[in-house]
Amino acid sequence: MPARVIDLHTHSTASDGTTPPDVLVREAREQGLDVLALTDHDTAGGWAAAEQALPDGLALVRGAEVSCVRDGISLHLLAYLFDPDEPALAEALRALRESRVGRAEQMARLLEADGTGVTWARVQELAGGTVGRPHVAQAIVEQGHVVDVSAAFTPDWIGTGGRYDVSKLELDVLAGIRLVVGAGGVPVFAHPCATARGRTVSDDVIAEMAAAGLVGLEVDHVDHDEAARAHLTGLAGELGLLRTGSSDFHGANKTVRLGEHTTSEAAYEQLLAAALAGTPVLGG
Ligand code: AMP
Ligand code: FE
Ligand code: FE
Ligand code: ZN
16 A cells, blocks of 8 residues: 555645645645645644545544644644643633734834735735734735735735834743643644744753653654755754654645655654544545
8 A cells, every 4th residue: 555645734724724624635635735734823723624524535634723832932743633622722722813913013013104005904904814824924915015925024014023014922932842742642843843934952951952842853854955854863862853754834824745755654653653632644
């Protein structure tokens, strides 16, 4: 039997992707994927729609990507198969989403005050779920200031620390790992070496994360060059962490394709074995 095609990191309109969850699962199957994880930022809000539309032959891993921080550096924690009703994690995710709304409004108002034509009303229309900088970026693109969403992530616009960037609430990453594990889920560090997005954490921090219950490192990712992948592969071996790969698909907000990077069957099976919430993989 050929190896299953396993993509463990994607976004839908429940956060800052442009593909609705029901369309995403159909597209994933049409494009030959066997396993898809839905990992919207700080929310399980897309799970139900993805589940209802799940096509034959596709396994759905329900997850989220949790906004975290360590030493002032933002980092993203993938959380798989957690119990969405576990109160501590659910409350933390709610607080993260609430903070994102106030922060996006502040960004929009700063842009509006400078006569860019961007409005908070328009940003709200563009965001169907968890609001994020890509929605603000879309509004900047619509007003003709930059050519695409990526081009808005610069110091002049909304790149980290940029003119119109406003920070949001983030969980201390060790607390985040414990919350995910406490909700029976499996934490994996997303794109640990994505230097294009801003500063990245040291190997010592990754070792602390491993000690706190981290299960894997997302090694194969569009934002990692060969050197970063080699380094992370070595680190995963040293720390006893799984090595995953995934597309981080965001629809039209990024150029990456579904299944562009994938996870091995062996790593996937080990990841499933670490899930304790009783939240099953659906379909397949
Ligand atoms: P936020 O979570 O609201 O701070 O926004 C971060 C999101 O913006 C990430 O999850 C990506 O989807 C997107 N993003 C970050 N950097 C870039 C970039 N250089 N080009 C396109 N999208 C980006
Ligand atoms: Fe995103
Ligand atoms: Fe991310
Ligand atoms: Zn992501």
